[in-house]
Each structure stands twice: as structure tokens, then as C-alpha cells.
Amino acid sequence: xxxxxxxxxxxxxxxxxxxxxxxxxxxxxxxxxxxxxxxxxxxxxxxxxxxxxxxxxxxxxxxxxxxxxxxxxxxxxxxxxxxxxxxxxxxxxxxxxxxxxxxxxxxxxxxxxx
Amino acid sequence: xxxxxxxxxxxxxxxxxxxxxxxxxxxxxxxxxxxxxxxxxxxxxxxxxxxxxxxxxxxxxxxxxxxxxxxxxxxxxxxxxxxxxxxxxxxxxxxxxxxxxxxxxxxxxxxx
Numbered sequence: 001x002x003x004x005x006x007x008x009x010x011x012x013x014x015x016x017x018x019x020x021x022x023x024x025x026x027x028x029x030x031x032x033x034x035x036x037x038x039x040x041x042x043x044x045x046x047x048x049x050x051x052x053x054x055x056x057x058x059x060x061x062x063x064x065x066x067x068x069x070x071x072x073x074x075x076x077x078x079x080x081x082x083x084x085x086x087x088x089x090x091x092x093x094x095x096x097x098x099x100x101x102x103x104x105x106x107x108x109x110x111x112x113x114x
Numbered sequence: 115x116x117x118x119x120x121x122x123x124x125x126x127x128x129x130x131x132x133x134x135x136x137x138x139x140x141x142x143x144x145x146x147x148x149x150x151x152x153x154x155x156x157x158x159x160x161x162x163x164x165x166x167x168x169x170x171x172x173x174x175x176x177x178x179x180x181x182x183x184x185x186x187x188x189x190x191x192x193x194x195x196x197x198x199x200x201x202x203x204x205x206x207x208x209x210x211x212x213x214x215x216x217x218x219x220x221x222x223x224x225x226x
Contacts, residue, residue: 043216056213090156102147103214105156
């Protein structure tokens, strides 16, 4: 069974631009979560999607948004990029995101904002 | 919000030595997970713990879910060079949707 895949793996953007990252969960997994990882803040929860609906959201500004498609694939979008948005963005999937489940992570997208 | 205190922040050990790291939380978790992350990669699940007091092994790795549900530890026995990486603990409250709270990580260096 294929793992979580994320595209692209690396991305360079400039301030003010916007970016879209993509995540394909493990087959059969319907819950997709996104995390931002930086050296200073560590791993922080962005949001979680289930059945095309955002079910939970972390403490990030509205410039960070996402969506989920009917096949459970998910995208996240960051508008008006700032230097501080440079980070590793990780996607994780689980069966339905409830109770005692395990989340499996993708390799991440490394975003550099210049 | 919830916070996880993970210690130590970093460790330098000789190959063959045992390693221990732990996490404590200010609130209760129903699931504790331990991940390992190599540079440039996403975290890889090592051990999942679902019950207070549970002790689970995965090869040379052993982890325990604290009885208070506010702590967990991970032991690595007879370390080898490929154990190098950053180890993260993560907790899930089990309420509502899936949101993991992570520790800051323990960076492990193994000296051959």
C-alpha cells in the first residue's frame, strides 16, 4: 500500500506570492491533517479535513487555507506569503481521524520564501 | 493550549548504549505516539500507545503510556548508528477530530 505522497517536494517563492501544496493520503484514509514544522516552533497543527469538510483548525491566520476533494486528496494554500512562512509542510492521513488511530505522515513540502 | 515537554533536547551516546527520553503533558491524552524524523523527511511512526500503563515494544524500542495519561517514555536499547535522528512524542486527546500535539523533539547522535 502506497504511503502518503506530497507534491511538490521543494518550492521557492517570493514574498507576496501564493502557493498551493498537494497531498494524497493512504488509500482508504479519509482524514487528512496538515502541519507546519519550523526549527523555532516545531510541529504545529494547521487544520484537518474529513469528507471534504474542515473539521478542526489550528491557530494560524486566514492566509492559510485548505480543501479536500471527494477522493480524499487535499490541498493547502497560503496566500500573500511572508518570510516566516518558510517551513516544512507536512500532511498526515488516518482512517477517519477519530478515537484511537494513528496518523501517517508524508515526506513534506519544503517551502522557502525569499 | 496543550503543551508537551520533551526531554532531553539532544543526546550524544556511544554505539551500543541504551537511550531514554520522555514526554510530559499538562493535560491528559488518550493516545501517545512516538515518531522518528530523518533530515528532509516526514516523521515515521515508531510506536503507538492506546492504554494507560501500556508497555509496547518494537524491536529495540520500548515505550510506555504513563498511568496518569500525562506522560510517556521511549527507550532504545543497544543503539546503532542508524538510530541517529530526531525523535518526537505526540499526543492525541481523542476528542473531536484528529489533532496531534507534538513535543519539541530529542535529537539523537550516536558515536560509532
